[in-house]
Amino acid sequence: MNKQVILKQRPVGLPDESTWETIQSEIPTAQEGQVVVKQHYISLDPAMRGWMNEGKSYIPPVQIGAVMRAGSIGEVIESKHPTFKVGDVISGAGGVQQYALTDGKDWYKVDTKLASMPVYIGTLGMPGMTAYFGILEVGAIKEGDIVLVSGAAGAVGSIVGQIAKIKGCTVIGIAGGPEKCQYLKDELGFDGAIDYKNENVHKALKELCPKGIDVYFDNVGGEILDIALANLRMRARIVVCGAISQYNDLKNIQGPKNYLNLLVYRARMEGLVVFDYAKDYQKAAMEMGMWMAQGKLKSKEDIYEGIDNFRETFLRLFSGEKLGKLVLKVKDD
C-alpha cells in the first residue's frame, strides 16, 4: 500500500492535527510515459507553508484533497518512460507519500556514487540552488563584501554563507541558540554569528559590522529585516528569499518600516524564486559539487524517519529544532 499525506484543511497559523490526514492507497501503476518512484527521502522546506495558502503566488496552491506537495528523491520501480529506467534514482516533486506516479517532467536522474540522496534534495537540490543563485545573482556579491545571512544554520542560509566565504566575503550569520552559532563559526568558517534567541541582534551586529553590511540575505523577515535595513552600506543589496517569521500570520505581515533606508543608502531589495534559474541548475550543481569535493562546502542534513512523523518533523522548521537541511526518510529499511 501507499501511505499518502493529504491536505485536508488550509491551516491558519501553524499546521495542526486538522491540516493533513494520512490515507492508504494502492501502489500506483505506470501508464505509457510514466514511472513509479519508490520514495526514499522527502524534503521539508519553509516554502511548503506558503503552498498551503489560497491565492495567487509564484506557484498554485496545493488543492484540498491532494497529496501535500514536497520535493523528494527515490528509486524507479516501474517504468514506461523513454529515459528513466527501473533502478534509476530520480529527484522531483514527489509529494509526501511513499510511492509517486509521474510523467517525469521536472524530474532528473542523479548519481548516488557522487553524493547521497539527502544531499541531492538539500545542497544539490532546491535549497542549494536557491542559495547559489540568490547570493551570486541577486546578491551580486564580490570579494570583500560584508554579508549578513539570517536562518544561517538552515538549508539555504548555511550554503549562502559558505558560498560567500568561498567568494572572499566576510560573513556573519544569525541563528537561534548557541549550538547553531558555534556550528556556523567552527564548522562552516563564518566570521561571526549572532544568536537571536539570546543576544540583542542590533547591538551584536553593530559590534561585528561597525561599517554596516553590503548584502543581507533574508530568510526570516520581521524585526531582523528591519535591523539589517538599519545597518546598510552604500549600494547594499537585500535578497528577499523568505520570511519564516511571518508565514504563519500572512494577514498581519510586519512590513519593513526601515525601508526608506533603501533611499538613504541607494540600496535595493529584490526577490527571487529559484525556478527561474532552472536552465543553469546543472552548472551550479557541478560547481557546488566541486566545492564539496574540495572540502570548501559542507552539507549537513538533519534526518528524521517515518511518514507518520511528517507533521511533527515539519514543525521543526518553525521551532528551529533542527540543524541544516531537514529531511524525512520515508523508505522502510
Added chain:
Amino acid sequence: MNKQVILKQRPVGLPDESTWETIQSEIPTAQEGQVVVKQHYISLDPAMRGWMNEGKSYIPPVQIGAVMRAGSIGEVIESKHPTFKVGDVISGAGGVQQYALTDGKDWYKVDTKLASMPVYIGTLGMPGMTAYFGILEVGAIKEGDIVLVSGAAGAVGSIVGQIAKIKGCTVIGIAGGPEKCQYLKDELGFDGAIDYKNENVHKALKELCPKGIDVYFDNVGGEILDIALANLRMRARIVVCGAISQYNDLKNIQGPKNYLNLLVYRARMEGLVVFDYAKDYQKAAMEMGMWMAQGKLKSKEDIYEGIDNFRETFLRLFSGEKLGKLVLKVKDD
C-alpha cells in the same frame, strides 16, 4: 538688510510657528573666492522636511540656528569668484533667505533666455533630475511598460509621467482631487489618473491596469505603496523616491506589508538620491530642454510670493494645495 529663515527647533510632525524664526542680518560681503547672490526664487521640496530631522541620512541635518536649507536661483550682485560675474544668474542651495553668500561650489550658471528661473529650479533643477534619473536609470523603463506614479501632479511625479510617455510607456498617475487628475490626463497626456482622495485606489488600479504594473515610482509611501506592491507584473521595479505620507511621523513609519510580493514577482525595490547623478545633470538638462522645446515636456510651477510666507507655502507640500513645482518668489519687484 537680509531676511533669513532660521531653524529654531526640530519639528515633531508638521512644522509650526515654533519651527523657524525670521531674522534680519546685514547683506553679506564677498571675500576672495566668494559671490553674493540676490535670490529671486526658492525651491520648496518635500525632502526639506527630512533635512530637519536629526540623525544619519543621505545629507547632514540642518543645524539649529542655521539658515533653512533650500535650492534657489538668483543674480550675482558681488563677485570675487574666478568664474561667476556680477549679473550672472546662478542656481544652488542658497537657503531660505534673500541674499546668499557662497564660494560657488555646487552652483551653476544658467541662461534665462532658454528657460525661466522657476523652471531652472523645477524641471531643469533637482526635481526634474530626480524624475529623469529615477525613471530612466532606477526604473529602467522600456517601451510598452505600464508605469504607475504617485504624487503625479507634483514637481517630480509630473516629469516622471511625461518622460515615461515620451519613452512609449502607458502611464497612470495618482493625485489628490479631480482637478489634478484632469490636469494629468488633459494637459500632460497621462493615460489614466486615480484620485486617491475620492476613489478606491486599489479598485481603480485594477480597472486601469488589469495586468498589473511594470514600474511604480513612489513619492508617497504608506498605503499606496502597498497597493502598488499588490499589483506588480513579473520583474517589476519600484523606485523609492520619497514617502511624503510618512515624513511627519518617522517614528511610526508604515512599512510595506506586501513586500513579499517582491519575491512572488521577482521584483526589486530600489532607492535613489539625485546627487549621485551630478556628473550627468548637463546631459539630462539638454535632453529635457529639447523635449520642452518640442512641446513634449511641460513644466508647471505654482509660485507664491514673499519670504514671510515661507512656512504657510511650505505646508502646501503636505496639504497638496498646489499644482506642479512649488516655488517661493523672494525678490521684491
